[in-house]
Amino acid sequence: MSADTIFALATPPGRSGVAVIRLSGPQTQAILEAALAGPGPAPRKAALRFIHDAGGQGIDQGLILFFPGPASFTGEDCAEFQVHGGPAIIEALVDRLLELGARPAEAGEFTRRAFEHGKLDLTEAEGLADLVDAETSAQREQALAQMTGALKSLYEDWRTQLVSIMAAIEGEIDFPDEDGVPDHLAQTARTAIQSLQDQMRLHLDDNHRGEKIRGGFNIAIIGPPNAGKSSLLNALAKRDAAIVTDIPGTTRDIVEVRMVLAGFSVTLADTAGLRASQDSIEQEGVKRALTRADSADLVVGVFDGSALWNQEMARVVEKAHLLVLNKSDLEHRLTLPDSERVTIQAAITSGKGVPDIERWLESEVTKCLGRREMPALSRARHRRNVEQAFAALTRAADSLDQPEFAGEDLRLATRALESLTGRVDVEDVLGEVFSRFCVGK
Numbered sequence: 001m002s003a004d005t006i007f008a009l010a011t012p013p014g015r016s017g018v019a020v021i022r023l024s025g026p027q028t029q030a031i032l033e034a035a036l037a038g039p040g041p042a043p044r045k046a047a048l049r050f051i052h053d054a055g056g057q058g059i060d061q062g063l064i065l066f067f068p069g070p071a072s073f074t075g076e077d078c079a080e081f082q083v084h085g086g087p088a089i090i091e092a093l094v095d096r097l098l099e100l101g102a103r104p105a106e107a108g109e110f111t112r113r114a115f116e117h118g119k120l121d122l123t124e125a126e127g128l129a130d131l132v133d134a135e136t137s138a139q140r141e142q143a144l145a146q147m148t149g150a151l152k153s154l155y156e157d158w159r160t161q162l163v164s165i166m167a168a169i170e171g172e173i174d175f176p177d178e179d180g181v182p183d184h185l186a187q188t189a190r191t192a193i194q195s196l197q198d199q200m201r202l203h204l205d206d207n208h209r210g211e212k213i214r215g216g217f218n219i220a221i222i223g224p225p226n227a228g229k230s231s232l233l234n235a236l237a238k239r240d241a242a243i244v245t246d247i248p249g250t251t252r253d254i255v256e257v258r259m260v261l262a263g264f265s266v267t268l269a270d271t272a273g274l275r276a277s278q279d280s281i282e283q284e285g286v287k288r289a290l291t292r293a294d295s296a297d298l299v300v301g302v303f304d305g306s307a308l309w310n311q312e313m314a315r316v317v318e319k320a321h322l323l324v325l326n327k328s329d330l331e332h333r334l335t336l337p338d339s340e341r342v343t344i345q346a347a348i349t350s351g352k353g354v355p356d357i358e359r360w361l362e363s364e365v366t367k368c369l370g371r372r373e374m375p376a377l378s379r380a381r382h383r384r385n386v387e388q389a390f391a392a393l394t395r396a397a398d399s400l401d402q403p404e405f406a407g408e409d410l411r412l413a414t415r416a417l418e419s420l421t422g423r424v425d426v427e428d429v430l431g432e433v434f435s436r437f438c439v440g441k
């Protein structure tokens, strides 16, 4: 399929104990033998060898591995040079490989070759990219499941169900009964379509769980000025991320902190205190605070419990999922209107109540993103295609009395699933998926 032999540094550039350079393509064995100035190691057996430059000088001594295709990562002949991780060694080895006719791999090219040789489907390839990028345990678990075929089997299973529904309907198109589709057949097809749609709905209606595990869960802190919002951000982040002063209106921009809560990647946003202001900068800050609260997955409202109630605070109560009554070390004067929201008393500067807030956030994040039976779709691409398939199925169910139409919609649904797993050729999708890989993967 690909005539070029490609190579890449699979370990990060710079100094390290060991650096790994991978090679894949039809010339692998020839290049290996030339670089070693002798036969390569036995397949899949590590061998300690000298690597030579064009003049026969030793570049380094390292562990060499040879994986003949098709039983290799890419499905082609592959090799690995595990050399000492010094920049001069890597440079000399790269020069030697170029000289011997290999070319540097593009981002994701190894994985793309693996995909093209049927070693993994598109969702597994995406899982692999996510696994390399994973920063939290939840991201790692999700990516590992996806890389080992969790989404692939789900979508392949749906596709198989679709194909058998289609077979039943196509029979009707080929041998049209004088009376149209027999009732029992239409009924069977309708039931099968509905069951498939139920599974898809369950997969789609997950509050974007997989996408949030992958991309991060958003928490916004809002409240009146001077309530202690920035103090709360700093306490949760365990660092001095936002400026805290006793001047109301200190925070104007949104201050974001990325952190891990209960194993999930979370972005915590501190916002400007909400009040009517003449200052145009502050007005913009308030506008941004409100927009952020609307787009957040979870909103924490912070109040100064020693302040008096004002109508501005109503907005905060309305938008927040958790109410924090701060400054409990001072005389209590604030009465919030009756609300069903959870309320936590705190004195953030002394740390009181902070662990309770943290625990509440952890339990809410876990409720939203915690484990489920069905693997989660993790990208907008998956959602788009499953939605397309779902819509085509709805149309098919509605047109079962006209088998040609129903058949066409079932084909469209199948195609949407096939482009998800990369079973059909979808060049633009491939470009989108593989360009985001790092070089060497």
Ligand SMILES: Nc1nc2c(ncn2[C@@H]2O[C@H](COP(=O)(O)OP(=O)(O)OP(=O)(O)O)[C@@H](O)[C@H]2O)c(=O)[nH]1
Residues within 6 Å of the ligand: 223, 224, 225, 226, 227, 228, 229, 230, 231, 232, 243, 244, 245, 246, 247, 248, 249, 250, 251, 252, 271, 272, 273, 274, 326, 327, 328, 329, 330, 346, 347, 348, 349, 350
């Ligand atoms: N007494 C007392 N003061 C607190 C407490 N928490 C915060 N403060 C003080 O309240 C003032 C305002 O705190 P910030 O965290 O800046 O409040 P903010 O809500 O971010 O304020 P803006 O950015 O102006 O909207 C600071 O002087 C804090 O030290 C507390 O629990 N008790």
Ligand SMILES: [Mg+2]
Residues within 6 Å of the ligand: 229, 230, 231, 242, 243, 244, 250, 251, 270, 271, 273
């Ligand atoms: Mg602030």
